[in-house]
Amino acid sequence: MRRNRFPARKLLLSIAVLGSAASIAGVGTFATFTSSTSTSHTIASGTLSLTAPVNRLGTGASPIAAGDTMQRAIDLSYSGTISFGSATLTTSATSSSLLDTDATNGLQIAIDKCSQAWTESGPPYTYTCGGSTSSVLASRALIGSSIALSNLTLAAGSTDHLRVTVTLPSSADNTLENKSSTIDYTFTGVQRAGANQ
Amino acid sequence: MTVSSKRIFSGTRSTFPGDLRDASSGSAANKSDLLDYDDAAPAVTGAWAAAYSATRFYQIDFNSPRPAGLPASSVNFNIKYASKGGGGSGNACIYKIEVRRASDDSLLGTLDHSAGPLCSTGATYRVVNEDISSLVTTTDLADDLRIKIFGYETGAKGWNIEYATVTGTSYASWTLFEKTYTDQSTGAATVTPWSIATAEGTGAAGTIYTAASTWPSTVPTSAKYLQVTFDHPDLPAGAVVQSVTLKNIWRDATAPGLGGTLCNYFEVYNGASLVETHGGTTQATAQSCNNSNVTWQTDTVTLSLVDTVAEANSMTIKFYYWVAPLCGGGGNPNCVRSVTDQVQATFTYYLN
Numbered sequence: 001m002r003r004n005r006f007p008a009r010k011l012l013l014s015i016a017v018l019g020s021a022a023s024i025a026g027v028g029t030f031a032t033f034t035s036s037t038s039t040s041h042t043i044a045s046g047t048l049s050l051t052a053p054v055n056r057l058g059t060g061a062s063p064i065a066a067g068d069t070m071q072r073a074i075d076l077s078y079s080g081t082i083s084f085g086s087a088t089l090t091t092s093a094t095s096s097s098l099l100d101t102d103a104t105n106g107l108q109i110a111i112d113k114c115s116q117a118w119t120e121s122g123p124p125y126t127y128t129c130g131g132s133t134s135s136v137l138a139s140r141a142l143i144g145s146s147i148a149l150s151n152l153t154l155a156a157g158s159t160d161h162l163r164v165t166v167t168l169p170s171s172a173d174n175t176l177e178n179k180s181s182t183i184d185y186t187f188t189g190v191q192r193a194g195a196n197q
Numbered sequence: 198m199t200v201s202s203k204r205i206f207s208g209t210r211s212t213f214p215g216d217l218r219d220a221s222s223g224s225a226a227n228k229s230d231l232l233d234y235d236d237a238a239p240a241v242t243g244a245w246a247a248a249y250s251a252t253r254f255y256q257i258d259f260n261s262p263r264p265a266g267l268p269a270s271s272v273n274f275n276i277k278y279a280s281k282g283g284g285g286s287g288n289a290c291i292y293k294i295e296v297r298r299a300s301d302d303s304l305l306g307t308l309d310h311s312a313g314p315l316c317s318t319g320a321t322y323r324v325v326n327e328d329i330s331s332l333v334t335t336t337d338l339a340d341d342l343r344i345k346i347f348g349y350e351t352g353a354k355g356w357n358i359e360y361a362t363v364t365g366t367s368y369a370s371w372t373l374f375e376k377t378y379t380d381q382s383t384g385a386a387t388v389t390p391w392s393i394a395t396a397e398g399t400g401a402a403g404t405i406y407t408a409a410s411t412w413p414s415t416v417p418t419s420a421k422y423l424q425v426t427f428d429h430p431d432l433p434a435g436a437v438v439q440s441v442t443l444k445n446i447w448r449d450a451t452a453p454g455l456g457g458t459l460c461n462y463f464e465v466y467n468g469a470s471l472v473e474t475h476g477g478t479t480q481a482t483a484q485s486c487n488n489s490n491v492t493w494q495t496d497t498v499t500l501s502l503v504d505t506v507a508e509a510n511s512m513t514i515k516f517y518y519w520v521a522p523l524c525g526g527g528g529n530p531n532c533v534r535s536v537t538d539q540v541q542a543t544f545t546y547y548l549n
Binding site: 059064066070072095099107172176178179180 | 199
């Protein structure tokens with residue numbers, strides 16, 4: 001069964017900051033005259049927003065063979081007003097097979113980033129980068145929880161252009177024939193550390 | 198993202214011809230593997246005991262053309278057999294059948310008919326189809342299969358075995374054929390490989406096929422050839438054929454001498470339709486030539502036009518031999534026969 005599921009979870013976090021008006025009062029011992037001044041400021045909480053305006057991760061592949069590679073683009077857009085401090089990826093199989101349970105010969109994932117939007121061709125999709133590339137996730141078994149991602153911008157108002165590469169290794173043997181897995185991808189952003197404001 | 202893998206990964210699967218027709222004389226003779234086909238050409242066993250003996254059996258190792266790693270279903274061992282007949286003969290009886298792995302002789306299971314042996318009525322053939330699906334569950338096992346038949350002949354005579362094959366299904370129906378048999382019906386083993394199944398390189402009797410007649414002089418003759426048809430590649434419908442390779446290992450039976458050499462070219466057929474030809478009809482254009490009765494010539498040829506399932510499954514090869522530049526007559530090279538050690542077809546394919 002093929003499922004097209006929007007794979008990136010939009011994460012919207014609000015920060016609640018306790019704010020109160022400050023007041024300053026001066027008191028004299030023999031004061032005859034008195035005066036006072038007061039001021040106030042407004043403290044508003046920001047927003048964290050993680051969206052995926054470009055997303056090819058819903059596009060499956062069938063049938064694949066040992067050595068086959070699937071490239072899919074996804075943009076992570078940080079459209080809130082507060083930057084993220086880090087991001088992780090959790091992958092899970094909603095329909096599982098040896099393709100996702102065999103950590104060695106089953107599906108592997110790697111993610112890299114382009115400094116500008118990837119240029120797409122296909123399908124089958126392939127991508128070229130007109131700017132510079134950097135590794136976000138080195139190749140590893142596809143399924144994992146809270147996998148740390150590197151080299152992301154994470155800054156509010158910016159976008160990271162990612163290319164997810166899923167590979168069935170050449171070492172995949174005949175036990176991996178005629179198998180099917182449906183994979184969910186969840187990108188999670190974590191707010192930057194608190195700072196003086 | 199949903200990812201699905203191919204039903205059969207790309208890989209190479211090899212088999213050999215069981216059907217061999219020798220027309221070196223100009224008239225085709227059936228020289229096929231005696232255990233392969235229901236063709237009134239049975240394999241004849243030695244004389245059995247009149248009752249079951251644990252040391253008397255007939256053992257068959259099968260070919261291995263199936264893609265590995267697939268589930269197998271509806272697997273049957275099929276045998277057509279009878280008493281050889283003659284004076285004092287009785288009934289040919291199967292007492293039990295053991296299903297084993299050929300690689301290590303490990304026992305997969307036994308079909309025990311000791312309580313009611315499966316007997317022919319004299320020399321009238323009996324067909325037995327034994328369901329071995331519970332024992333041969335994968336193509337890995339099918340590709341490594343040995344069947345061991347324990348039997349007897351109530352008159353202590355031999356059997357005729359018209360065919361002994363294994364059939365099954367893995368995306369498509371398939372049939373396995375004999376590669377080597379061991380006849381221990383007498384209590385003493387005689388091991389006989391199918392002559393052109395494997396490359397022994399020894400030239401020993403039983404491991405080679407020697408053409409029945411000497412080949413013609415100067416040019417090949419369309420009526421004189423060796424024809425082989427392969428023991429069922431059984432590519433499933435929808436398979437994508439990536440490449441097909443033919444290997445032919447051969448030499449002269451005797452050296453022609455006097456500058457003569459044995460040459461060949463071959464034609465590839467899909468049934469009766471010519472698909473492609475390799476080599477020409479002169480020494481210069483031949484597929485290969487060999488003037489030695491010692492050195493084996495190995496021809497490995499890609500059959501680029503065999504690129505469909507139908508062509509692969511029905512592939513027949515005709516080898517035309519001749520002695521160049523000429524043979525026969527005083528002062529000329531001798532006309533000679535060919536010796537074939539192995540013919541093998543290798544198919545590379547996958548199934549989405």
